[in-house]
Amino acid sequence: MKNHYFAPFFLLFAMLLNTSQLLALDVKLTPTRDYVEVIHQGKLIKVQRIQDQDHTLTGGYAKTSRKCPPFCIQPMQVAPGIQVVGQVEIFDFMEKELLDGDGLLIDSRTPAWWKRGTIPGSVNIPFVVFTLDPNDPQLIEAMKLLGVKRRGDVGGISRAIEEIGFLDGDRKNDDWDFTQAKKLILWCNGMWCGQSPRAIRGLLKLGYPADRLFYYRGGMQAWQSLGLTVVLPDEE
Amino acid sequence: MRLDLVTNFRFSACGSMVVMLLFSGVLMAQTEADYLRSIEVEASGSSVDSETARSASEKSGKDTTRLFERESGQAQGGARVDLTAGLTRPQFEQVLKNSYIGSYLFYKRLSEAQKARVYQFYQTNPDPVHVRNQILQASKR
Incomplete structure (x- = not known):
């Protein structure tokens, strides 16, 4: 009789257990994270890994060799003071800085690459933009997106005060005001790609603070090799 | 010479x-x-693995476009206001909407009970980082 009472509860418990096991992913991002959600072109995109454990990489990123130069292996240190990040740091970034607009994930590749697939949450600012003249509207627009303001004529006295370290002088130069500069993670095709290193060097040359710049060296190559979600951007 | x-x-x-x-x-x-x-x-010869690729306009991706455009437009209007202690729930939601648009998008998707729990949490700990974590955790439940 007692068994009769317990049987339905046991069955229910077994069913619940089974459902939760079905919902949990076998291939997680990290031991505690199944996926991260990120806003891409106004839509929520779930970033997760391919669940088929027999899947092997196909497409352009399965290729091992390209002519060098120009497709040469990049060093870890692309410029002094620039930190290198990996995928887990990108997941954290997606859930923190990116979510609240304090940071940007920048696909530094030319539009031809971007439209063939990008990391969700990224914006496309090709590296060439950061080599333009400070008066170029395209550069001014891009810098605005990064939280950097173009400065008008700054008085000699104000500049002199800034240069000795007052009025946030360490975050300003003759052309730009970096006091609200966002934290940026720049990436391109991976270890063999020179586009994001060029973008980083371009930004540094413009005066962008090195402590706000991060280099995702693994880029699309590493992202793909882990079977992580990629988005095909809408035509803008 | x-x-x-x-x-x-x-x-x-x-x-x-x-x-x-x-x-x-x-x-x-x-x-x-x-x-x-x-x-x-x-x-021109490169493509991503088709198993990883999703179109940004796929129906499965929840469309937040209208919400995002409308609200980010508002957010750009004024100076960023930080979360401070002692806000009423409408004020709390307004600050989220104006200054923490990403977190707000997730907050909007929560049930009424979950929203109330987030607000309750905020009353004990108004730190934006912790409030954001609370919203994210609730959205995954």
């Missing part, structure tokens, strides 16, 4: 320096152009 030689030498040295500088400038521009050409050629 000697002076002529020296002058000629000076001129020819200056001339060759100018030529060299011009040449190096042209060479650099050409190298950059070559680099751009190479990456464009490589791009």
Whole structure:
């Protein structure tokens, strides 16, 4: 009789257990994270890994060799003071800085690459933009997106005060005001790609603070090799 | 005669320096152009693994476009207001909407009970980082 009472509860418990096991992913991002959600072109995109454990990489990123130069292996240190990040740091970034607009994930590749697939949450600012003249509207627009303001004529006295370290002088130069500069993670095709290193060097040359710049060296190559979600951007 | 030689030498040295500088400038521009050409050629043959690719306009991606456009427009209007202690729930939601648009998008998707729990949490700990974590955790439940 007692068994009769317990049987339905046991069955229910077994069913619940089974459902939760079905919902949990076998291939997680990290031991505690199944996926991260990120806003891409106004839509929520779930970033997760391919669940088929027999899947092997196909497409352009399965290729091992390209002519060098120009497709040469990049060093870890692309410029002094620039930190290198990996995928887990990108997941954290997606859930923190990116979510609240304090940071940007920048696909530094030319539009031809971007439209063939990008990391969700990224914006496309090709590296060439950061080599333009400070008066170029395209550069001014891009810098605005990064939280950097173009400065008008700054008085000699104000500049002199800034240069000795007052009025946030360490975050300003003759052309730009970096006091609200966002934290940026720049990436391109991976270890063999020179586009994001060029973008980083371009930004540094413009005066962008090195402590706000991060280099995702693994880029699309590493992202793909882990079977992580990629988005095909809408035509803008 | 000697002076002529020296002058000629000076001129020819200056001339060759100018030529060299011009040449190096042209060479650099050409190298950059070559680099751009190479990456464009490589791009034309590249594609991502179709198993990983999702279209940004896929129906499965929850469309937040209208909400995002409307609200981010508002957010850009004024100065960013930080979460401070002691806000009423409407004020709390307004600050989220204006200053923490990403977190707000997730907050909007929560049930009424979950929203109430987030607000309750905020009352004990108004730190935006912790409030954001609370919203994210609730949205995954």
